[in-house]
Amino acid sequence: MVSVYLASPLGFADSTRHFMEHLIERLDPHVEVSNPWDDKRFEQEFARIAEIDSRAEAHAALAKINTELGRSNAEAIRDADGLVAILDGVDVDSGTAAEIGYAFGLGKRCYGVRTDFRLAGDNAGSIVNLQVQYFIEASGGSIQTAIEGLLAELQVWLTNSPVQ
Secondary structure (H helix, E strand, C coil): CCEEEEECCHHHCHHHHHHHHHHHHHHCCCCEEECHHHCCCCHHHHHHHHCCCCHHHHHHHHHHHHHHHHHHHHHHHHHCCEEEEECCCCCCCHHHHHHHHHHHHCCCEEEEECCCCCCCCCCCCCCCCHHHHHHHHHCCCCEECCHHHHHHHHHHHHHHCCCC
16 A cells, blocks of 8 residues: 655644544545654653753753654655645644655655645745745645545545555
8 A cells, every 4th residue: 555654733732633633534545644643652751851850951852852753754754655744824834844845855746735724825826835835746746725635636646656
């Protein structure tokens, strides 16, 4: 089955986790989803760090976790066949934008979904940041405004993809 890495900031807030779960449920019948928010290895460590009085010690511990999470996410992007990115917000989340650029650089197919109706492009010719949009479209993917459009685009890719 074709796998996609889900690039999104949706795990940061309780208010957006439901949408992330809904999207994964919709994607699951079509592709294998690699969701970095499923990585719970450091939950206890984060709780322990919150109790550390020494700012320097807490920062050092967080830096180690950050490095491991970044490495793990990069590996998951390398292992995936493509990438699906959530582009909602006043601007595309910086981590999501970085993941799109990395996936594009690796030659991965990228897709975006933006359900947010606010204007976020650099000008009237772009839906989001022009570089993010370029990477998605130049990869052979597209930006959709609804999950249904994303699923339709993924189905075209899967039908024509040698990766199965």
